[in-house]
Structure formats: structure tokens, C-alpha cells
Amino acid sequence: MRANERRTMTTPTSATRGRKLVPLHCDDLSQFAKTLRAQLDEHLQKTPGAAPSHVQLLNMLARSAGHRSMQALRAQAVLKPPAAPPAPTPAAPLGAHAQKALTQFDEHGRLSRWPYKFSVQRMAMWGLWLRFDSGRPYTEREVNEILKAWTTYGDHVTPRRELVEMKLLGRKDDCSVYWKEPQRPTDEIRTLLQALRARQA
Numbered sequence: 001m002r003a004n005e006r007r008t009m010t011t012p013t014s015a016t017r018g019r020k021l022v023p024l025h026c027d028d029l030s031q032f033a034k035t036l037r038a039q040l041d042e043h044l045q046k047t048p049g050a051a052p053s054h055v056q057l058l059n060m061l062a063r064s065a066g067h068r069s070m071q072a073l074r075a076q077a078v079l080k081p082p083a084a085p086p087a088p089t090p091a092a093p094l095g096a097h098a099q100k101a102l103t104q105f106d107e108h109g110r111l112s113r114w115p116y117k118f119s120v121q122r123m124a125m126w127g128l129w130l131r132f133d134s135g136r137p138y139t140e141r142e143v144n145e146i147l148k149a150w151t152t153y154g155d156h157v158t159p160r161r162e163l164v165e166m167k168l169l170g171r172k173d174d175c176s177v178y179w180k181e182p183q184r185p186t187d188e189i190r191t192l193l194q195a196l197r198a199r200q201a
Helices: 029-046 054-065 071-080 097-104 116-128 141-149 157-165 188-199
Strands: 170-171 178-180
Touching: 029 116, 054 071, 097 116, 097 188, 116 157, 116 188, 141 178, 157 170, 157 188
Parallel strands: none
Antiparallel strands: 170 178
16 A cells, blocks of 8 residues: 555445445555554553454544544544545647648558648657657667658658757767657647557557
8 A cells, every 4th residue: 555545445245235434544654554553552551462342443543544533534424525536637629730730640640741831740740759768869770760660651851850850859969869858748739649649550
């Protein structure tokens, strides 16, 4: 179990069917464990060799998570039911240039023609940027091989140059090493990239 993790049993069993389940949440798992251990040590000092009863253990768990008692935790669960999970953020709509850029790629996500409009070219370059891995160096030959694999119209040099011009790829002055530049695409470009990921060959 990790810190900041919530565990709630939701599948009814013969022991839980017919009664309300009470979720227990802790913000700091390490502190939770220390508090629980201290309570268990105290209990064993008072009653050596005797394990805590079911009710005592429930109260220990509740106190370790910052509640006064199990009864207080149960009352809070009744008064404040768990919040519903947030609705997924809808994908940003594609603008005209992004929609046009998407049509330049085939069903496998390969760029099948060089876009005529400059604005569409810039959008399409993000689709090629997607095919490089972050945090690793590439030789020029490796860059060429990737671009040849993800284009079908016979020109890998132009997109290579444009990727560098747009700072989507970086390279040394002698062109011996290339790398993928870390970028933060706009919401619209992220939607475009999602659509292209779905077209994997």
C-alpha cells in the first residue's frame, strides 16, 4: 500500500453483506503505521499476551487515521458519503488546421504527403515528433530511419529539417547527435496526437 492510497472493499461477502462498509483513508501511511504500532505496544503492556479485541482493533485503526474512534469514523461516513470520481476531461476539439493535418496521415499513422499550407505542416510535425523517444540520443542515420518509417512520400530530409527548426528535435552543430526536445503540446495538439496514436501500424 502506498501513502495517499485509499482502499475500500466494495464486493459483498458473507461477512459484509447487509451492512454498510466504512472506507478508511490515510494521508501518510508511515505515520499511520507508527501510530498503530504505538497503540498495539501500549495494549500489550497493559495486557501482556492478549491480542486486542475486534472492537479495540477497529478503534486503533480509526485513531491511526486521525479519527477519535471507530464510531466517529462511521458517523462521518454516513454524513459525508465518498465524493463521486471527477468526470474525465473531454478532449479538446480539433481546429481546421489540425483536422487538415490529420488527413495527411494514412490509416497507420504515417505521413503520406507533405502538406501544402505552412500552418498544416507545423501541425503535422508534431505527429512525427511523437515517434521519437525522450531521453535518448539518436544518430542522424537513426533519425532518417524513423522518418522513413513514418512517411510514405519519399522525402525524409524536409521533415527532419522542420523538426529541428520547430525545436521539436535538437541536434549538435556537427549533426552527429539528435534528441527529442521536451515540449508541452497544447490541448488541441494533444488531441491530434491521441488520434495518431490510435493509428499505430
